[in-house]
Amino acid sequence: MEQLIDALAYPPIQRAVLACVLCGAGCSLLSVFVVLMKMPLIGVSMSHAAFAGAVLGMLIHVNPFLSGLILCLLTAGILGPLSDRTDIAPENVLGILFSFLMGVAFLGMGILTHTKAEALNLIWGSLLSLSGPHLAVLAAVTVLLVAFILLFFKEIRSVLFNRRLAAASGVPERPIYYALLFLTGAIVSSNLTTVGGLLIFALLVQPGATALQLTYNLKHFFIISAFSGIAACLLGLVASYLLDLPSGAAVVLAATAIFAAAYVFSPKRRKAGPKKGKPVS
Amino acid sequence: MKRTGASGSAVHDPVMELEGITVRKSRGLLLDDVSLRVSRNEFVGIIGPNGAGKTTLLNVIAGFERFEGALRLFGRRESRKRTRETQLRIGYVPQLFPIDPAFPILAAEAVMTGAVGRLGFFRRSGEAEREKAMRLMEMMRMAHLADSPLGQLSGGERQKVSLARAILQEPDILLMDEPTANLDIAVQREVLILINELHRRENMTFLFVTHDFTMLPAAMRRAVLLDRGRVVFDGDVSGALSSETLSGLFRYPIELFERNGRRYVSYD
Ligand SMILES: Nc1ncnc2c1ncn2[C@@H]1O[C@H](COP(=O)(O)OP(=O)(O)OP(=O)(O)O)[C@@H](O)[C@H]1O
Ligand SMILES: [Mg+2]
Numbered sequence A: 001m002e003q004l005i006d007a008l009a010y011p012p013i014q015r016a017v018l019a020c021v022l023c024g025a026g027c028s029l030l031s032v033f034v035v036l037m038k039m040p041l042i043g044v045s046m047s048h049a050a051f052a053g054a055v056l057g058m059l060i061h062v063n064p065f066l067s068g069l070i071l072c073l074l075t076a077g078i079l080g081p082l083s084d085r086t087d088i089a090p091e092n093v094l095g096i097l098f099s100f101l102m103g104v105a106f107l108g109m110g111i112l113t114h115t116k117a118e119a120l121n122l123i124w125g126s127l128l129s130l131s132g133p134h135l136a137v138l139a140a141v142t143v144l145l146v147a148f149i150l151l152f153f154k155e156i157r158s159v160l161f162n163r164r165l166a167a168a169s170g171v172p173e174r175p176i177y178y179a180l181l182f183l184t185g186a187i188v189s190s191n192l193t194t195v196g197g198l199l200i201f202a203l204l205v206q207p208g209a210t211a212l213q214l215t216y217n218l219k220h221f222f223i224i225s226a227f228s229g230i231a232a233c234l235l236g237l238v239a240s241y242l243l244d245l246p247s248g249a250a251v252v253l254a255a256t257a258i259f260a261a262a263y264v265f266s267p268k269r270r271k272a273g274p275k276k277g278k279p280v281s
Numbered sequence B: 001m002k003r004t005g006a007s008g009s010a011v012h013d014p015v016m017e018l019e020g021i022t023v024r025k026s027r028g029l030l031l032d033d034v035s036l037r038v039s040r041n042e043f044v045g046i047i048g049p050n051g052a053g054k055t056t057l058l059n060v061i062a063g064f065e066r067f068e069g070a071l072r073l074f075g076r077r078e079s080r081k082r083t084r085e086t087q088l089r090i091g092y093v094p095q096l097f098p099i100d101p102a103f104p105i106l107a108a109e110a111v112m113t114g115a116v117g118r119l120g121f122f123r124r125s126g127e128a129e130r131e132k133a134m135r136l137m138e139m140m141r142m143a144h145l146a147d148s149p150l151g152q153l154s155g156g157e158r159q160k161v162s163l164a165r166a167i168l169q170e171p172d173i174l175l176m177d178e179p180t181a182n183l184d185i186a187v188q189r190e191v192l193i194l195i196n197e198l199h200r201r202e203n204m205t206f207l208f209v210t211h212d213f214t215m216l217p218a219a220m221r222r223a224v225l226l227d228r229g230r231v232v233f234d235g236d237v238s239g240a241l242s243s244e245t246l247s248g249l250f251r252y253p254i255e256l257f258e259r260n261g262r263r264y265v266s267y268d
Helices: A002-007 A011-036 A041-059 A064-084 A090-111 A116-124 A132-151 A153-161 A163-168 A173-190 A206-214 A218-243 A247-264 A267-272 B054-062 B084-088 B107-119 B127-139 B155-168 B185-202 B243-250
Strands: B014-025 B028-039 B043-047 B068-073 B076-078 B090-093 B173-177 B205-210 B222-227 B230-236 B254-259 B262-267
Touching: A002 A218, A011 A041, A011 A132, A011 A173, A011 A206, A011 A218, A041 A064, A041 A090, A041 A116, A041 A173, A064 A090, A064 A173, A090 A116, A132 A153, A132 A173, A153 A163, A153 A173, A153 A218, A153 B107, A163 A173, A163 B090, A163 B107, A206 A218, A206 A247, A206 A267, A218 A247, B014 B054, B028 B054, B028 B205, B028 B230, B043 B054, B054 B068, B054 B090, B054 B173, B054 B205, B084 B090, B084 B107, B090 B155, B107 B127, B107 B155, B127 B155, B155 B173, B155 B185, B185 B205, B222 B243, B230 B243, B243 B254
Parallel strands: B043 B205, B043 B222, B090 B173, B173 B205
Antiparallel strands: B014 B028, B014 B068, B068 B076, B222 B230, B254 B262
16 A cells, blocks of 8 residues: 555656546546447447557658547548448448458558567557656547537437437437547547557446446436546556556456446346336326 | 318418429339328328338438438428428437337436427526426326336337427427337327327327328328328328228228228228
8 A cells, every 4th residue: 555655656657647547537438428329349440540540650650649540530530421321330330440440550560660569569558658748638638528528418318319319309410429439539549558459449348338237327327437437447557556467458357347346236237127017007 | 271181182381292202222112203292280191001111201201311302391492411490390209219228318308308409509408398398298197207217118108208209399290100009009099199189289290100090090181091102092081991992002801891980990
């Protein structure tokens, strides 16, 4: 315990804690959308876009974060109109994009020779080596997402409930959906260096899945999700610091543990268990 | 203002005009040259067998389907893309939609999503909307379900939520896609009586899609029979409900007879 409190005096550790909170909050708020819109592949596609973009950036000597962000936003721009088409299921669109981007990323990895290790870091990420400017970007993007949720909560609820019904009743469903895709791109690409391109997927699903076990209230849903995401990141950080584990892996294992606990103690599952009979009035 | 008689009689104040509406897919025509005029306050039934194109027709009107031909809503020529104003004036009650039992929304909240578009950005749905929603739910005798998770309601209860949601939008035209499908006979009756009552009170134009001609709301005066994407009959409900027409439409021998002013159906 003392060891932990001492550690908090060091600026790099302070930065890591802040990164945890921002990464946990951002990813877990997004996970609400991922889980309720049933689009788990969106996280995979975006993280691979960010990863492929970063690798390409290293190849052509552009800031990898910037090139990752650009490719993410491009992916969002393609995904939106494509998933509005009725002749292809969104999940298939995502699957195709995902494998394409993975191909691009590995192609880039193959060409990269001397900075391969740096690229590999982007797969695992690290909470302990973030720069100040990077933190600022992370904070800005997270604040943007929180503002979006607060300002458009009733529109978001109606779109999450049913996109088509929302559109039919005059809710600007498409702008809301597109904004969400772009925010996903921004959050994922700015978290590539924190939890890494491979493990971020877990943070984009598990907090939302945890909340799904615990509440029927959408406001609480966002809050529970955010807290479980932040908790997973902090727990992971502490474990990685104390036991000298890779931080990304520790974070994901912590998130899984939190989800398992929520699942076991879920009041919703217990209530929904026995079928209740209802008299027809 | 109500339309009576068969097609060709005077139509007042049309809110919806379809001319030669055709929907083409690679497999063929889903709608084939459909023309229809509906005036304010009318209650029109769209009746036809499975796959006749009823849902497709509603989707054309609601803006969910590409089409050829001319569609005029409230006097304005429309394509698939709609302005928010037009979208707001058209309510849609879908054929039963699936919902995850764990989805975080309560019945009353689901009803209130109907008001979101009307309110617009940055305006909270306050006490007034909540009261309207509660009144509607009371009228539908489901006020006690207001705080139940939507995913745990029965099919009939969910259908009523869907109906209340569309009414709260306060549209001028209400499109209903088989609102009584999957309901048991008592709940079907209840929902039909409710729909009658709503039509009387709300001053809306109703389009009611069904394949079940034995369960029609009393307020429905006009029937449009749809078969393989074509309008095969447009006129009085009583004219549509003949053994001959129905047997042809459903390709099955159907006998209809009346006794004490009630219609009975018999089929093997
Ligand atoms: N996207 C599509 N592409 C091709 N064919 C389609 C498509 N959607 C529907 N169809 C076909 O169009 C026909 C009409 O469909 P529609 O859903 O309008 O029928 P319906 O009258 O509503 O039937 P039901 O009573 O079963 O709801 C059906 O034969 C259906 O198979
Ligand atoms: Mg249908």
